[in-house]
Amino acid sequence: MNFEEIKKCDPEIYDAIIKEIERERKKIVLIASENYASRAVLEAQGSIFTNKYAEGYPERRYYGGCEFADIVESLAIKRARELFGAEHVNVQPHSGSQANMAVYFSFLKPGDKILGMSLSHGGHLSHGAAVNFSGIFYQTISYGVDKKTGLIDYDNVRDLAKKNRPRMLLAGASAYSRIIDFKTLSDIADEVDAYFLVDIAHIAGLVATGLHPSPVPYADFVTTTTHKTLKGPRGGMILCRSEYAKAIDRMIFPGIQGGPLVHVMAAKAVAFKEALSESFVDYQAQVVKNARELARALMSKGFKIISDGTDTHLMLIDLANKAITGKDAESVLDLAGITVNKNSIPYDDKPPTVTSGIRIGTPVVTSRKMKEPEMAVIAGFISQIIDNDGRPEIERIKEKVESLCKEYPVYEYIKP
Numbered sequence: 001m002n003f004e005e006i007k008k009c010d011p012e013i014y015d016a017i018i019k020e021i022e023r024e025r026k027k028i029v030l031i032a033s034e035n036y037a038s039r040a041v042l043e044a045q046g047s048i049f050t051n052k053y054a055e056g057y058p059e060r061r062y063y064g065g066c067e068f069a070d071i072v073e074s075l076a077i078k079r080a081r082e083l084f085g086a087e088h089v090n091v092q093p094h095s096g097s098q099a100n101m102a103v104y105f106s107f108l109k110p111g112d113k114i115l116g117m118s119l120s121h122g123g124h125l126s127h128g129a130a131v132n133f134s135g136i137f138y139q140t141i142s143y144g145v146d147k148k149t150g151l152i153d154y155d156n157v158r159d160l161a162k163k164n165r166p167r168m169l170l171a172g173a174s175a176y177s178r179i180i181d182f183k184t185l186s187d188i189a190d191e192v193d194a195y196f197l198v199d200i201a202h203i204a205g206l207v208a209t210g211l212h213p214s215p216v217p218y219a220d221f222v223t224t225t226t227h228k229t230l231k232g233p234r235g236g237m238i239l240c241r242s243e244y245a246k247a248i249d250r251m252i253f254p255g256i257q258g259g260p261l262v263h264v265m266a267a268k269a270v271a272f273k274e275a276l277s278e279s280f281v282d283y284q285a286q287v288v289k290n291a292r293e294l295a296r297a298l299m300s301k302g303f304k305i306i307s308d309g310t311d312t313h314l315m316l317i318d319l320a321n322k323a324i325t326g327k328d329a330e331s332v333l334d335l336a337g338i339t340v341n342k343n344s345i346p347y348d349d350k351p352p353t354v355t356s357g358i359r360i361g362t363p364v365v366t367s368r369k370m371k372e373p374e375m376a377v378i379a380g381f382i383s384q385i386i387d388n389d390g391r392p393e394i395e396r397i398k399e400k401v402e403s404l405c406k407e408y409p410v411y412e413y414i415k416p
């Protein structure tokens with residue numbers, strides 16, 4: 001990977017790529033939904049399979065010349081089934097939102113009720129937010145977390161389900177740091193005769209390695225992205241029971257997508273192979289250990305973490321006691337080389353463009369092989385920036401961040 005051709009034919013894109021490589025090397029990335037894909041995943045995604053149309057499914061295509069695309073998709077399916085113990089898998093969704101869309105469109109009618117976790121309490125846009133297709137086509141009822149504990153209030157979910165009789169109950173979150181009780185939620189779905197969809201986009205790597213209980217035995221459908229804790233290429237996937245296989249496959253193609261991205265399915269297959277290895281279990285265990293240590297170190301410095309800690313790869317920091325908004329914290333930390341995202345906290349009184357919180361996660365720093373001692377150092381950097389009104393500390397911390405990143409190098413094989 002030396003980008004010689006791009007440099008010649010498109011210097012502007014070349015320049016953006018080189019700057020992005022530098023950014024990913026030099027900054028401490030704590031965005032909970034991001035990860036650094038392996039060289040093998042990048043090679044598969046950069047392969048000539050990008051040239052190939054393969055509408056349909058293995059051995060049932062609408063184009064000739066799909067014999068090697070069939071190998072790719074079949075391997076991705078086989079490995080994903082093994083990884084998650086699923087009866088049926090569709091690896092074609094271009095994203096997590098498209099995976100969710102396929103489930104809704106297959107089994108709901110416009111106007112049906114869905115009950116999902118509120119975006120402002122840690123849910124996801126595609127779980128019924130008003131601005132998203134899910135909130136436009138369906139009637140959304142939202143559940144949230146308890147104000148005091150920051151934990152999902154399962155009794156409240158049951159009450160809402162009984163009162164509203166949704167056609168589908170959704171679980172899964174993008175900013176919830178605790179174990180989700182899929183069994184209880186599945187019982188609630190059964191009590192009101194609703195379908196049960198679980199979106200494990202954030203925790204897929206933890207589920208695949210047994211570090212978070214799996215929803216597969218309980219849910220009708222499980223959707224995910226493949227690029228977060230799972231460490232694959234950017235994309236989506238659906239796992240479901242055999243009885244739903246035909247409807248789901250038909251809805252992905254020809255329902256809402258055309259040709260699958262064969263190069264991305266190749267990269268998914270590679271990522272799933274990596275995820276089936278022993279070292280991936282060690283990696284995920286370290287992701288969780290790092291998150292716990294980062295949460296502990298931040299709390300010892302006076303940061304308030306929603307639910308007082310984490311069981312997963314992420315945590316949500318409530319900055320109310322720090323006299324800084326999420327927006328400003330994101331900006332000032334980034335100037336010092338620490339990348340996070342502003343995030344609404346439950347019951348936030350600020351708009352999503354400002355917020356009272358930041359979300360941080362450990363998949364990327366763990367991919368760099370950082371461990372607990374480095375998490376304590378990073379907590380110190382964050383505290384020095386936020387607690388000292390930022391600006392005077394920026395240059396000093398930035399140098400320290402760069403030197404820590406040099407100790408844990410990434411993408412050294414890329415030589416632009």
Ligand code: DSN
Nearest residue numbers: 032033096124174201
């Ligand atoms: N946008 C993703 C996240 O950051 O959590 C969810 O899709």
